[in-house]
Amino acid sequence: MEKKITGGCHCGQFRYETTSELIAPHYCHCADCRKLYGAVGAGFVVVEEQTTISGEVSVYESEGDSGNRKQHLFCGVCGTPIGERVDAYPGTIVFTPGTLDEPTAFVPEAHFWVSRKAPWTRLDDGLTQLETQPEG
Numbered sequence: 001m002e003k004k005i006t007g008g009c010h011c012g013q014f015r016y017e018t019t020s021e022l023i024a025p026h027y028c029h030c031a032d033c034r035k036l037y038g039a040v041g042a043g044f045v046v047v048e049e050q051t052t053i054s055g056e057v058s059v060y061e062s063e064g065d066s067g068n069r070k071q072h073l074f075c076g077v078c079g080t081p082i083g084e085r086v087d088a089y090p091g092t093i094v095f096t097p098g099t100l101d102e103p104t105a106f107v108p109e110a111h112f113w114v115s116r117k118a119p120w121t122r123l124d125d126g127l128t129q130l131e132t133q134p135e136g
Protein backbone atom coordinates (compact mmCIF):
# COMPACT_ATOMS: atom_id res chain seq x y z
CA MET A 1 0.00 0.00 0.00
CA GLU A 2 1.23 3.43 -0.88
CA LYS A 3 1.97 5.71 1.98
CA LYS A 4 0.01 8.92 1.86
CA ILE A 5 1.20 12.13 3.44
CA THR A 6 -1.22 14.99 4.03
CA GLY A 7 -0.97 18.58 5.13
CA GLY A 8 -2.53 21.99 4.96
CA CYS A 9 -2.63 25.54 6.22
CA HIS A 10 -3.86 26.79 9.59
CA CYS A 11 -7.41 27.65 8.49
CA GLY A 12 -7.83 24.42 6.52
CA GLN A 13 -8.70 26.10 3.21
CA PHE A 14 -5.53 24.85 1.50
CA ARG A 15 -4.81 21.11 1.58
CA TYR A 16 -2.34 18.76 -0.05
CA GLU A 17 -1.88 15.06 -0.30
CA THR A 18 1.08 13.18 -1.72
CA THR A 19 2.40 9.69 -2.21
CA SER A 20 5.85 11.04 -3.11
CA GLU A 21 8.92 10.43 -1.02
CA LEU A 22 9.82 13.50 1.02
CA ILE A 23 13.05 14.50 -0.72
CA ALA A 24 15.95 16.46 0.77
CA PRO A 25 14.31 17.40 4.07
CA HIS A 26 16.31 20.36 5.38
CA TYR A 27 16.33 23.71 7.14
CA CYS A 28 17.40 26.86 5.32
CA HIS A 29 18.99 29.81 7.11
CA CYS A 30 19.34 32.27 4.22
CA ALA A 31 18.15 35.85 4.65
CA ASP A 32 15.37 35.31 2.09
CA CYS A 33 13.84 32.50 4.10
CA ARG A 34 14.09 34.51 7.33
CA LYS A 35 12.10 37.33 5.73
CA LEU A 36 9.68 35.19 3.76
CA TYR A 37 8.76 33.05 6.73
CA GLY A 38 9.26 35.66 9.45
CA ALA A 39 11.15 33.07 11.45
CA VAL A 40 14.63 31.89 12.45
CA GLY A 41 14.79 30.14 9.09
CA ALA A 42 12.56 27.68 7.29
CA GLY A 43 12.22 23.96 6.84
CA PHE A 44 11.48 22.33 3.51
CA VAL A 45 10.68 19.02 1.92
CA VAL A 46 10.52 18.48 -1.83
CA VAL A 47 7.78 16.29 -3.30
CA GLU A 48 7.21 15.04 -6.83
CA GLU A 49 4.31 14.85 -9.25
CA GLN A 50 2.14 12.42 -7.35
CA THR A 51 0.75 15.27 -5.30
CA THR A 52 -2.68 16.86 -5.32
CA ILE A 53 -3.35 20.30 -3.93
CA SER A 54 -6.62 22.08 -3.32
CA GLY A 55 -7.48 25.58 -2.21
CA GLU A 56 -6.65 29.12 -3.09
CA VAL A 57 -3.07 30.32 -2.78
CA SER A 58 -1.53 33.73 -2.96
CA VAL A 59 1.70 33.72 -4.93
CA TYR A 60 4.76 35.92 -4.52
CA GLU A 61 7.62 35.59 -7.03
CA SER A 62 11.25 36.27 -6.32
CA GLU A 63 14.73 35.26 -7.34
CA GLY A 64 16.78 33.57 -4.64
CA ASP A 65 20.50 33.83 -3.91
CA SER A 66 20.97 30.79 -6.08
CA GLY A 67 19.52 32.73 -9.04
CA ASN A 68 16.51 30.42 -9.06
CA ARG A 69 13.18 31.98 -9.89
CA LYS A 70 10.71 30.89 -7.20
CA GLN A 71 7.01 31.20 -6.58
CA HIS A 72 6.33 31.37 -2.86
CA LEU A 73 2.92 30.01 -1.93
CA PHE A 74 0.80 31.26 0.94
CA CYS A 75 -2.74 30.30 1.90
CA GLY A 76 -5.02 32.85 0.22
CA VAL A 77 -7.07 33.16 3.42
CA CYS A 78 -4.91 32.74 6.52
CA GLY A 79 -1.49 33.41 4.98
CA THR A 80 0.25 30.26 6.22
CA PRO A 81 3.50 29.83 4.25
CA ILE A 82 2.84 26.60 2.36
CA GLY A 83 6.07 26.35 0.41
CA GLU A 84 7.34 27.14 -3.05
CA ARG A 85 7.71 26.12 -6.67
CA VAL A 86 11.17 26.51 -8.16
CA ASP A 87 11.44 27.10 -11.92
CA ALA A 88 14.61 25.03 -12.13
CA TYR A 89 12.83 21.96 -10.75
CA PRO A 90 9.67 21.46 -12.80
CA GLY A 91 7.31 18.75 -11.62
CA THR A 92 8.16 19.29 -7.99
CA ILE A 93 6.72 21.36 -5.21
CA VAL A 94 8.34 22.26 -1.93
CA PHE A 95 6.33 22.20 1.28
CA THR A 96 7.07 23.66 4.68
CA PRO A 97 7.16 20.83 7.22
CA GLY A 98 5.09 22.84 9.68
CA THR A 99 2.12 22.26 7.37
CA LEU A 100 2.36 18.46 7.61
CA ASP A 101 -0.56 16.91 9.50
CA GLU A 102 1.86 14.41 11.01
CA PRO A 103 5.07 16.22 11.90
CA THR A 104 7.07 13.03 12.35
CA ALA A 105 7.00 12.64 8.55
CA PHE A 106 9.71 15.34 8.45
CA VAL A 107 13.11 13.91 9.30
CA PRO A 108 15.57 16.75 8.64
CA GLU A 109 18.97 15.83 7.24
CA ALA A 110 20.88 19.09 7.07
CA HIS A 111 21.06 22.84 7.55
CA PHE A 112 21.57 24.88 4.36
CA TRP A 113 23.09 28.38 4.10
CA VAL A 114 24.65 28.28 7.55
CA SER A 115 26.99 31.05 6.31
CA ARG A 116 23.97 33.38 6.27
CA LYS A 117 22.32 32.39 9.51
CA ALA A 118 21.29 35.01 12.05
CA PRO A 119 23.62 35.42 15.04
CA TRP A 120 20.83 34.34 17.37
CA THR A 121 20.36 31.00 15.64
CA ARG A 122 22.05 28.15 17.53
CA LEU A 123 22.57 24.90 15.70
CA ASP A 124 23.47 22.12 18.08
CA ASP A 125 21.29 19.28 16.83
CA GLY A 126 24.20 17.37 15.25
CA LEU A 127 22.86 17.63 11.68
CA THR A 128 25.15 18.32 8.72
CA GLN A 129 25.77 22.05 8.27
CA LEU A 130 26.35 23.34 4.75
CA GLU A 131 27.78 26.81 4.07
CA THR A 132 25.52 27.16 1.05
CA GLN A 133 23.29 24.54 -0.54
CA PRO A 134 23.94 21.38 -2.54
CA GLU A 135 24.22 21.69 -6.32
CA GLY A 136 21.34 20.47 -8.47
Ligand SMILES: [Zn+2]
Binds near residue numbers: 010014077
Ligand atom coordinates in the same frame (compact mmCIF):
# COMPACT_ATOMS: atom_id res chain seq x y z
ZN1 LIG B 1 -5.43 28.93 5.41
Ligand SMILES: [Zn+2]
Binds near residue numbers: 029030031033034113
Ligand atom coordinates in the same frame (compact mmCIF):
# COMPACT_ATOMS: atom_id res chain seq x y z
ZN1 LIG C 1 16.54 29.92 2.25
